[in-house]
Amino acid sequence: MGYFKNIKLNCFRNFNELQLEFSDKCNVFFGKNGCGKTNLLEELSLCTKGRGIRKDKITNFIKKDQNSFSNIAYFINENIEYQIKVITDLKNKKLQKKILLNNEFSSEVNKKIQSLITYLIYLPENERMFIASPTTRRNFFDHFIYSSNKKYNTLINFYKKNVYERNVILNDINFDETWLTKIEENISNSGIEIYKNRKMQADLFVKNLDNISKYFNTKFKVTLEINDPFYNENLNIEKYMISLRKCRAIDKIVGGTKIGPHKSDYIFFVDKNYPASQLSTGQQKTLVLLLYFSQCNYLVNICSKKPILLLDEISSHLDDTNTQLLLKIVNQFDMQVFMTGTNKDLFSFLSTNTNFYNISNK
Ligand SMILES: Nc1ncnc2c1ncn2[C@@H]1O[C@H](COP(=O)(O)OP(=O)(O)OP(=O)(O)O)[C@@H](O)[C@H]1O
Ligand SMILES: [Mg+2]
Structure with missing residues (x-):
């Protein structure tokens, strides 16, 4: 099982310098609002490809001034120890994030890091997933898919790049039909x-x-509907190509692509077409926790991958059922877990x- 042994931060977000030694099981960052708990999860999430849990700009990671x-x-x-260094790098006058594995940097190194670390991330907005915008649900799906299929992000980026390119071409009066x-x-x-x-x-x-x-004896019988008239x-x-061609005129006017997976929504139902959005906040949390449990189960037992769990503010709306569910997630799969909360007592x-x-803001 892969796990973080420690981290040392230097001029990252609100931290000048900070060094922490971790348990290979469960780690809880607690402290008052704004002390830097989410920043710590973000730092961990930056140890692989991408812009981290907040998808923020690199300049925002650097401590002010x-x-x-x-x-x-x-x-x-x-039993092999790897040093992962995440630094800023100036390339063509542009600031970039650079990851070094044992002080080496190459595309092979990047692949190695990808194969070493898989994250499963819970963000506070996931709790509201069923009532939030379709984007939140699509991101949720995409994050879960990515946890088992590392090539998925390249696919998403390729798709988005081409959708963007199409919009640019449609707005060009002399566009090239073949292109x-x-x-x-x-x-x-x-x-x-x-x-x-x-x-x-x-x-x-x-x-x-x-x-x-069935195993948890919950009342939910979940079904899922893909809400996308095109699909x-x-x-x-x-x-698909014929439909895109037909949409060109309207897409040019609205300035976007009307059809495709960037427009899909995923509606969860519990018990005979009762939408999950109608459940109480705590019940919605149960369902979200069940989804995380099911994904951990899938990753560990089917894909033979042990994700690192980054759970930001998971401790709200935890009644006995939800607490037991969270405990199962934390204990059952022998994974390293990081959680945040304002108070230590929340994790008793x-x-x-x-x-x-x-965590104190030093
Ligand atoms: N580049 C930066 N330089 C200095 N401080 C920063 C920088 N970026 C963010 N901060 C500050 O870091 C602080 C901690 O943010 P963070 O989101 O980690 O807090 P938190 O402990 O998770 O709080 P909460 O309990 O409210 O979620 C915030 O006050 C934020 O303004
Ligand atoms: Mg936070």
């Missing part, structure tokens, strides 16, 4: 792949939740295996 940050983490996997058709072909290919991945994830949720809710299982590249249900860190 400083020029760069440099964070070092030690990660252990199968536009090529872009629409790219959109159709990647769009169908995204739909397939999302459908697989939806089926996985329903299948796993069915097993798991059906017979959609193919040809049909955790075992003695937990390290607590009182």
Whole structure:
């Protein structure tokens, strides 16, 4: 099992310098609002590709009035210790995030890091997932898919880049028809792949939740509806391209692409078409926790991957059922977990295996 042994921050967000040693099981950052708990989860999330849990700009990671940050983490996997250094790097006058593994930097190194670390992240907005905007639900799906399929983000980025490119071309009076058709072909290919991945994830949720809710003796019988008038299982590249071609005129006027997986929504139902959005806040939390449990179960037992769990402000709306559910997530899979909360007492249900860190804004 891979886990972070420690981290050392330098000029990152609100921290000048901070060094923490971790438990390979459960770690809780507690302290008052604004002390830097989420910043610590963010730092961990930056140890792999991407802009971290907040998808923020690199300049915002650097402590105010400083020029760069440099964070070092030690990660252990199968008894081998790896140094992961996350630093700022100036390339073509542009500030970038750079990750060094044992002081080496290359695309192989990046792949190695990707294979070493998988995150499963819970953000406070996930609690409101069923009543939030479709974007929140799509991001939730995409994050879960990415946890089992590292190539998925490249697919999403490729799709978004081509959708953007199409919008630019449509607004150009002298656009090149061949080029536009090529872009629409790219959109159709990647769009169908995204739909397939999302459908697989939806089926996985329903299948796993069915097993798991029996195991937890919860009342939920979950079904999931993909809300997207354009999508059906017979959609193919040809049909997709024809539809895009037909939408060109309207898309040019509205300045966007009307159809595709960036417009899908995923509606969860419990008990005979009763939408999850109608459940109480705490019941919605139960369902969200069940989804995390089902994904951990899938990653660990089917994909043989142990994710690192980053759970930001998970401690609200925890009655006995939800506390037991969270405990199961934390204890059952032998994964390293990081949680945040304003008060240590909120985590009194955790075992003695937990390290607590009182974070103060130094
Ligand atoms: N680049 C930066 N330089 C200095 N301070 C920063 C920087 N970026 C963010 N901060 C500050 O870091 C502080 C801690 O933020 P963080 O979101 O981690 O707090 P938190 O402990 O999670 O609080 P809450 O309990 O409210 O969620 C905030 O006051 C924020 O303004
Ligand atoms: Mg926070």
